[in-house]
Amino acid sequence: MRHRLYYLLPDMASARRVLDDMLLNRVEVRYLHFISHREELGPDLPEASFLYKTDVVHGAQAGMLVGAVLGVVLAAAAASYFSPESPAPLAILITLVCTLFGAWSASMVAAALPNSRLKAFYPDLERGRILLIADVPARRVADIEKTMAERHPDIRFGGEAPEVPVFP
Structure with missing residues (x-):
């Protein structure tokens, strides 16, 4: 079972550092999804698909x-x-x-509506922040939260969804 973690990142440089740390923590790139409303995500950041962005x-x-x-x-x-x-x-x-x-x-x-589960993050996304959605194994949640809090004081933890569906 996986848990979905949400992180709000201030800019692209922070997003790249967080991506590197997630990969170093053995979270596969297919479980990491970035959403940005203002800036175009770089080719190195895995963008969330329409299944994550829409309802x-x-x-x-x-x-x-x-x-x-x-x-x-x-x-x-x-x-x-x-x-x-x-x-x-x-x-x-x-x-x-x-x-x-x-x-x-x-x-x-x-498909034409924004994701209602991400409604709380839309004001921050409109201000230029970047949302990271990370689906991590349940047994690793505490370790990853601790690592992110220690290594990235500039990011904001946005919450956790305890049961991630098999299909986003």
């Missing part, structure tokens, strides 16, 4: 839930109308189609 994951989750509920209601109505003796296959198919359609349509809408 597409949250939208897909909400859409699946709404689609599943709507699918169950439609399946019950269709099963009683079309096939009252064996409604299970039809009900499962309708529920599955509605769930997938809900996830797809809600994620398309949410």
